[in-house]
Amino acid sequence: MNKSHKVTFIKTGESIDIVEGDSIVTSSNKQGLDLPYSCMQGMCTTCVAKIRKGDFKYIEEPDPDTLSKQEIAEKSVLLCIATPLTDLLVELNEE
Numbered sequence: 279m280n281k282s283h284k285v286t287f288i289k290t291g292e293s294i295d296i297v298e299g300d301s302i303v304t305s306s307n308k309q310g311l312d313l314p315y316s317c318m319q320g321m322c323t324t325c326v327a328k329i330r331k332g333d334f335k336y337i338e339e340p341d342p343d344t345l346s347k348q349e350i351a352e353k354s355v356l357l358c359i360a361t362p363l364t365d366l367l368v369e370l371n372e373e
């Protein structure tokens with residue numbers, strides 16, 4: 279069985295457990311959150327957020343053009359195809 283990690287969203291203060299290997303968007307929304315998404319394939323950036331603490335990995339590699347090098351350096355992440363490797367602190371984008 280895969281481990282689960284605590285994922286906390288900074289602005290809302292909500293905190294949920296996500297099993298390693300599960301999409302952060304899918305798992306969060308199944309647990310009653312309302313994270314924005316569209317393509318669910320790492321192509322549209324609707325789900326982009328910043329990781330403030332912790333490590334994640336991509337379940338499938340995002341399209342290389344989706345995020346700029348600068349965004350990646352700033353720890354932007356496409357939550358729809360990302361899964362936690364440790365507990366995470368996530369900052370969602372302002373609308």
Ligand code: FES
Binds near residue numbers: 324325326357
């Ligand atoms: S929902 Fe499109 S990149 Fe995540």
